[in-house]
Amino acid sequence: MIKKLFSHSIIYALGPQIPKVAGIFILPLITKYLTAADYGIIGVVTAYTGLLSGLQDLGIAVPMVNTFYKHPKRWKFIWRQFHGFISVWSVVFAFLQAALLYAVIPEEAYDNRLAIILLNVVPIALFSTTINFCSRYYQFAQKPLYISFVSALVGIITMVLNIVTIVHFELGYLGWMLSSALSTFISFVLYAIPLYYKHMIRPILRFNRKYIYSQLKVALPTIPHNYSAYLLNSSDRMVMDILGININKLGLYNLAYTFGNYFEFGGNAVGMAVGPLTTNLMAEGNSNAEEKLRNLIFFLQIGFISVSFLVCLWCKELFQLLINNVELQQAYGIAIIIIMGYNYRPMYWAVINRLCYFEKTQHLWKISLVAGILNVVLNFIFIPIYGYMAAAYTTFVSLLVIGFSGFLFNTYKETTVADIKYQPLFWLVLIIAFTGIVLVLKDTATVYKIAITVLTLVAALIAARKYAPVD
Template sequence: MLRKLLSHAAIYGLAAQLPRVAGVLALPIITPFLTTTDYGVAGVVTAYVTALGMVQSLGLSVVMVNAYVKHPTRYKWVWRQLHGFISMWSVVYGIVLAAVLYLFIPAEAVEDRWSIIVLHSIPAMFLYQSSHIGSLYYQMQQKPSIVATQGLAVGLITISLNIYFIAYLQVGYMGWFYSTFTGAVVGFILIVYPLYVQEGLLPIMRFKWYRIREALRVSIPVIPHKFSFFLLDTSDKLVMDILQVPMPRIGFYNIASSFGLYFASASNAIVQAANPLYVQLYAASSGKKAALYSIRHATFSLQAVFFAITSLACIWMKEIFFILIKNNDLRQAYPLAIVILMGYNYRPMYLALINKLTYGEKTAGLWKISIVASLGNVGLNFILVPLFGIEAAAYTTFVALMYMGYSGYFFADYRNSASLNYYPLQWLTINIALLGLVYWSMDMVFLAKATISLLLIVAALVSLFYINKRHEMVQQL
């Protein structure tokens, strides 16, 4: 399972996630032409768009995944009805998005207000739902090459236009918005033929309302859960905007948090590849512990890989910033990037937990994980940012992400259905210890960093060897 998961994740990561990766590669070219204010405006606008984006699909992806696994002969009929409903709802959603942007676009960007509204609301109304359903379909089909090819095309166009608009035309933050809009159009065009013609997944507009209500009963509890990702990933900028933190300081924080989001986007490759495998293994686990052992083995292996990658990146974060960021003001944000990046190690443990709960349709209790984590993050930011500055937001994000990843293992919904121990406290302790190690070493000399990096690589290899041997022993019992 692990080999298949990683091979699919490599395809997703190298191509389907290329727009975010492209953003990293373009940094040395575009950052000389950007200011902290540009990053601040982009961060605030993106935060509002992301906040509302959590409700566009109404959580119906969970219903689609379950229909695919549980009803393999008629899932397309279910998907087409849900697609029709989402298409109608997206028009209403796009109007609401336009109104919110009109009211809350920062004063520094008011002259571009209508351009920003159009560039975000049109794709939301007419484009994103098709791309989302197409991506989900090919993930479940375990055909990553199709998603990867489309992602590659969108990524190449996005990176080229980012450079053109920002470095050549020097339009500042608008360059990101123009590029993203064009990428959305290209992505829609590329998915139309395979999704609607080849697979026959045209939306049914005359859907049965009682079936939609049944689907929403399962999906609605997922919305607050998904909204929590916004509150954890990007709400910091909104809180700072509400607290009237100067836009350049918001931009300073935004460049630091973007490195955590770059890794989160790359780790989405793992999530995209793992979700169908996890769901199928949970479906096969009834009376078969071998499937559950395979899930735990993959989870532990991924956790060790995540720890190794993030720790190495954080040890060298100062050097990474000086290579990629050609702006002296923005370069000083590397300590905040370290704290935020180490928080995203929660994903592997969270992945195993959430797939278990959603497959069993135990979504009603997800708020205990997500809402507590996200609202706790927002509340602490309102309290601590005025006292300690924007640096406090990085630490509250780390704490909230740790809660998100590990707390669910202690709740009844999981414990009543779990048969294997995932040792959440041990993994949490390692995560916190590694944060302390990499933060302590961030300003060390080259030789000291190289030595610590080598030791971390050895520790990761030994851990993977132990995890594999342990799995082999358990499978033989």
């Protein structure tokens, strides 16, 4: 199990997220040609694009995974109907996105308003559905090798496109968006070939409406849950825009959050590998499997805390190495707080994957949407008082809420084995403690950081060995 977890996590890390992750390797080149204002415009556009993101697939991912595991002989036919329905909906959704972007694009980007809209909505309307369906198939089937091929190729192309558009043509934020759109198209082509011609999962546009509506009863309750991702990850930049925060300060925050996104992408990769493993363990339905599942979550939690702590410990040096812009280098302190907040994920999976497997999706909003709304409310309260830095702390608090609040609900407790304890309070305190420690140590001398790194690695290996998952 541990071999599969690590190998699949690495492959998924190079999957659909690679066009974004690849950007870290060329930061020293492109940051010389990007300003805080460029990052600010990208941040505002991303924030408003995400405003409707919870509606993009109408929550159909949950019926997809349930169908795959529960109807092994009919899942392809059902997926084809899902594909047809979501393909039609994606066009409608893209028009909604276009209208919103037209209204909110920053004044500094008015000259490129039409280009910004097209580069952001065309991939949604034409490409995203195919990419999502094919990548989910390989995820659920635990066959990630093709994802590895696509990710490597698209990653290389994306890096080249960013260099050409930002460095050579000096298109700034527009070059970034153009590279992203072209990369999405290339991914679409590479995923469409196996999905439509090898696996024969082609969309049925004359889908069974009655069946789709019945599945939406399971899917739609997940929309508030999915929408929480926006409220937690992007709404802060929308709030800053509404409150009139200077575009340059907004850009510094957006750059810092970019590093948080890199950590999130890594977490998503692990989550894609973990999902099938947790589902299989829950499907066994016995105490031994439940204990294995608990140990897997503990193993992951130790890994997340250790890796994030070490990354944040060296965050100042990473910014100096990767950011070829003195003004932008000052954002490392914000990145530390955001990165540490993403330690919530393993405990979050322990709750969310269970609720989805037992089709208790109507309760997801109590965990995720509440945390997202809390983030928005706290931002409106504290940003006017303490400035844009406050958004990092409110995000940290809200991420921990979404990660740990689910353990308090009876719906979760009813689906667990009573004697298998996840000790959420212990892990919550540990994350907060490590965050405080790394904030104190972030500017310490290099020699001390080396010593702390060695001690952390040794302690993490000893702790993780106890819970290392086995087949």
